[in-house]
Amino acid sequence: MAHRPTADAVVVGGGVIGLGIAWRAASAGMTVTVVDEAPGRGASWAAAGMLAPVTEVHYGEGPLLALNLAAAGRWPSFAAEVEEASGRPVGYRPGGTLAVARDADDNAALEDLYRFQLRCGLEVERLRSRECRQLEPGLHPGIRGGVLAAGDHQVDNRALVQALLAACERAGVRLVAGRAAALAVEGDRVTGVVLAAGGSPAGGAASGPSPSSPTGETIPSGAVVLAAGCWSGGLGGLAAEALPPVRPVKGQLLYLRGPADQPLCSRNVRGLEVYVVPRGDGRVVVGATVEEQGFDTTVTAGAVHDLLRAALELLPDTAELELTETVVGLRPGSPDNAPMLGPAGPQGLVVATGHYRNGILLTPVTADAVAELLATGQVPELIAPFGPGRFAGRVPAGTARGTP
Amino acid sequence: MAHRPTADAVVVGGGVIGLGIAWRAASAGMTVTVVDEAPGRGASWAAAGMLAPVTEVHYGEGPLLALNLAAAGRWPSFAAEVEEASGRPVGYRPGGTLAVARDADDNAALEDLYRFQLRCGLEVERLRSRECRQLEPGLHPGIRGGVLAAGDHQVDNRALVQALLAACERAGVRLVAGRAAALAVEGDRVTGVVLAAGGSPAGGAASGPSPSSPTGETIPSGAVVLAAGCWSGGLGGLAAEALPPVRPVKGQLLYLRGPADQPLCSRNVRGLEVYVVPRGDGRVVVGATVEEQGFDTTVTAGAVHDLLRAALELLPDTAELELTETVVGLRPGSPDNAPMLGPAGPQGLVVATGHYRNGILLTPVTADAVAELLATGQVPELIAPFGPGRFAGRVPAGTARGTP
Numbered sequence: 001m002a003h004r005p006t007a008d009a010v011v012v013g014g015g016v017i018g019l020g021i022a023w024r025a026a027s028a029g030m031t032v033t034v035v036d037e038a039p040g041r042g043a044s045w046a047a048a049g050m051l052a053p054v055t056e057v058h059y060g061e062g063p064l065l066a067l068n069l070a071a072a073g074r075w076p077s078f079a080a081e082v083e084e085a086s087g088r089p090v091g092y093r094p095g096g097t098l099a100v101a102r103d104a105d106d107n108a109a110l111e112d113l114y115r116f117q118l119r120c121g122l123e124v125e126r127l128r129s130r131e132c133r134q135l136e137p138g139l140h141p142g143i144r145g146g147v148l149a150a151g152d153h154q155v156d157n158r159a160l161v162q163a164l165l166a167a168c169e170r171a172g173v174r175l176v177a178g179r180a181a182a183l184a185v186e187g188d189r190v191t192g193v194v195l196a197a198g199g200s201p202a203g204g205a206a207s208g209p210s211p212s213s214p215t216g217e218t219i220p221s222g223a224v225v226l227a228a229g230c231w232s233g234g235l236g237g238l239a240a241e242a243l244p245p246v247r248p249v250k251g252q253l254l255y256l257r258g259p260a261d262q263p264l265c266s267r268n269v270r271g272l273e274v275y276v277v278p279r280g281d282g283r284v285v286v287g288a289t290v291e292e293q294g295f296d297t298t299v300t301a302g303a304v305h306d307l308l309r310a311a312l313e314l315l316p317d318t319a320e321l322e323l324t325e326t327v328v329g330l331r332p333g334s335p336d337n338a339p340m341l342g343p344a345g346p347q348g349l350v351v352a353t354g355h356y357r358n359g360i361l362l363t364p365v366t367a368d369a370v371a372e373l374l375a376t377g378q379v380p381e382l383i384a385p386f387g388p389g390r391f392a393g394r395v396p397a398g399t400a401r402g403t404p
Numbered sequence: 405m406a407h408r409p410t411a412d413a414v415v416v417g418g419g420v421i422g423l424g425i426a427w428r429a430a431s432a433g434m435t436v437t438v439v440d441e442a443p444g445r446g447a448s449w450a451a452a453g454m455l456a457p458v459t460e461v462h463y464g465e466g467p468l469l470a471l472n473l474a475a476a477g478r479w480p481s482f483a484a485e486v487e488e489a490s491g492r493p494v495g496y497r498p499g500g501t502l503a504v505a506r507d508a509d510d511n512a513a514l515e516d517l518y519r520f521q522l523r524c525g526l527e528v529e530r531l532r533s534r535e536c537r538q539l540e541p542g543l544h545p546g547i548r549g550g551v552l553a554a555g556d557h558q559v560d561n562r563a564l565v566q567a568l569l570a571a572c573e574r575a576g577v578r579l580v581a582g583r584a585a586a587l588a589v590e591g592d593r594v595t596g597v598v599l600a601a602g603g604s605p606a607g608g609a610a611s612g613p614s615p616s617s618p619t620g621e622t623i624p625s626g627a628v629v630l631a632a633g634c635w636s637g638g639l640g641g642l643a644a645e646a647l648p649p650v651r652p653v654k655g656q657l658l659y660l661r662g663p664a665d666q667p668l669c670s671r672n673v674r675g676l677e678v679y680v681v682p683r684g685d686g687r688v689v690v691g692a693t694v695e696e697q698g699f700d701t702t703v704t705a706g707a708v709h710d711l712l713r714a715a716l717e718l719l720p721d722t723a724e725l726e727l728t729e730t731v732v733g734l735r736p737g738s739p740d741n742a743p744m745l746g747p748a749g750p751q752g753l754v755v756a757t758g759h760y761r762n763g764i765l766l767t768p769v770t771a772d773a774v775a776e777l778l779a780t781g782q783v784p785e786l787i788a789p790f791g792p793g794r795f796a797g798r799v800p801a802g803t804a805r806g807t808p
Contacts, residue, residue, distance in 0.1 A: 300726060301658070
């Protein structure tokens with residue numbers, strides 16, 4: 001069996017959350033290993049990259065709104081830092097988001113949301129039909145009105161994944177292309193991560209020939225970050241009550257493409273049932289369904305139809321775009337739609353999951369806060385309201401992979 | 405330069421038409437070469453495999469109807485012969501086709517079609533709403549009525565492609581994976597086919613190392629069959645008036661999949677805007693747009709939406725199916741929607757293209773008749789009305805690939 005170096009921290013999960021934490025921790029001088037079978041190819045890859053705390057505000061989610069706003073405020077500098085560290089663009093586009101109403105019912109719902117946004121002190125502007133079409137001439141002429149959230153932007157989530165991978169590599173993060181089967185625990189302390197059979201180390205700082213089947217091999221580490229998205233509830237070696245109660249929430253999205261010089265729209269456009277996110281190069285992301293279907297990742301005819309219809313109702317020229325890809329992501333849902341961030345279970349375990357629809361948005365603050373927690377042992381104030389222990393007493397989700 | 409054996413016939417184009425001809429000719433003892441960059445991956449691959457002369461009858465196409473009916477009658481034995489020759493199934497399913505009306509307008513149009521079908525002496529049965537739903541319980545409850553064409557069947561066009569390729573290989577047909585650039589002509593006689601630069605021979609009876617760039621290489625042959633679908637108008641070396649006036653007619657289709665034991669429907673179902681073709685294994689083909697877009701093969705959001713909507717209006721459970729593939733085919737359209745079959749231009753040239761929407765259906769009669777023509781020099785009576793010369797005086801389509 002190959003010798004495994006001890007890591008200061010092992011991050012289980014190589015989505016934007018795990019990669020962001022690993023990069024920040026490694027940049028601060030730690031020795032970090034990330035374990036993921038297919039880094040960056042989960043929910044991070046399927047996402048649309050909306051950074052929309054204002055447009056997506058929901059009743060009864062005050063603490064989450066504060067975190068989301070902090071994250072949105074952190075994004076410009078974070079984007080610059082990732083680009084500096086990786087030498088790659090992340091496609092951060094500060095264009096704002098326009099929510100529009102197709103009809104009177106939509107407009108009434110939008111008015112309610114607008115008043116709630118005002119009560120929350122958010123920066124929003126109510127627009128008439130004509131004003132909407134002045135901003136976005138491609139809108140359907142029947143659009144009844146809208147709300148502009150000038151501070152809700154976007155990032156190219158796939159470019160972000162690639163940039164974080166490059167930043168991790170440059171910072172010396174070791175990537176293990178395997179599956180974490182269990183936490184290794186001695187007494188009340190984490191001692192490492194046990195890999196599943198068939199995993200194989202790859203990339204990162206690893207060198208030399210790889211063992212083909214590190215069955216049951218353990219990566220020793222006194223600190224483990226559980227950031228495996230909707231699969232985080234399936235890690236072995238933990239008491240049920242220590243597992244984060246995450247569940248997969250299926251989202252289907254469409255990737256479209258048109259000419260770069262004739263953009264479908266110039267900023268994020270959304271209706272009640274759909275959002276349309278234009279990249280600068282002619283690509284357009286249309287999303288997303290919200291489905292409780294367990295770990296199913298099937299692209300369904302009904303969802304594709306509904307997304308296309310909803311997009312066509314807002315922006316008729318969508319019809320002319322090429323449909324280049326249909327994609328499914330499994331969001332890590334949490335009981336209150338807010339993430340679980342902080343220590344949990346045995347000493348040395350940190351949870352960073354449950355980001356639900358806000359994984360891309362919350363990447364900067366999650367990465368900063370968890371890296372700080374790993375370095376200091378102190379929970380940063382920003383994430384204190386989101387401790388994983390707040391669901392104590394609940395039965396954890398039993399559908400996670402790896403649990404009986 | 406490698407030595408090329410003389411062929412009794414070279415078939416330009418490896419779709420079902422070209423492969424069918426090659427197989428029949430080789431089975432009759434001829435030495436046959438097929439030239440195609442990607443055999444079977446054009447319109448033959450994109451098709452749905454409907455064998456529907458009755459359902460798809462059109463006003464003013466009497467001669468074509470007779471040919472289509474002859475082809476449908478030939479299908480059962482042809483399917484058995486291909487399966488025998490190849491050792492592979494072709495998925496011929498004699499289930500009939502049910503055309504249905506969503507509303508009163510549809511029903512009036514269907515009634516007109518039904519009366520026309522009766523006048524043509526076709527076997528059709530007018531059904532009430534309830535009778536339609538008894539045949540196909542998955543139909544939308546709002547379906548107003550239908551017409552059953554009990555003799556309109558289907559074949560799995562992709563299985564047919566694979567089987568014809570295997571049958572050709574067994575019959576000794578040589579496959580050259582290259583592009584035919586021009587006909588070689590001396591005086592008034594065909595002498596072979598000139599390959600484009602970069603083509604390379606592969607598969608079939610070929611052996612030994614392949615030349616990497618047979619630039620301008622000629623395959624000598626006194627007989628050439630031009631069966632290159634919508635690209636048939638682009639062959640060099642021919643006078644413009646000898647080129648068949650084919651044009652590409654774009655068709656977008658969807659491949660869906662559901663559980664084999666809960667079929668969406670048990671026979672072909674069609675409305676005015678869509679057809680739904682169920683395979684026996686849970687796959688379902690939904691088609692097709694009819695678009696004059698030149699050689700464009702883009703899958704568009706608007707077409708996918710319209711096909712899904714039309715299918716959902718007929719069979720609501722379509723929503724639950726997996727969308728596995730979007731595909732574009734370029735049908736070889738002809739000025740009168742009927743194929744061009746027979747000698748044309750210099751002696752030794754035979755045209756077999758312009759099958760438009762009936763390529764799969766007409767494969768048996770085309771293969772039989774053209775193979776007979778190659779063997780005897782006589783035009784079989786069945787295809788006599790479809791001589792390529794019937795458009796003499798027309799300007800050929802100028803959009804074909806390879807023409808200036």
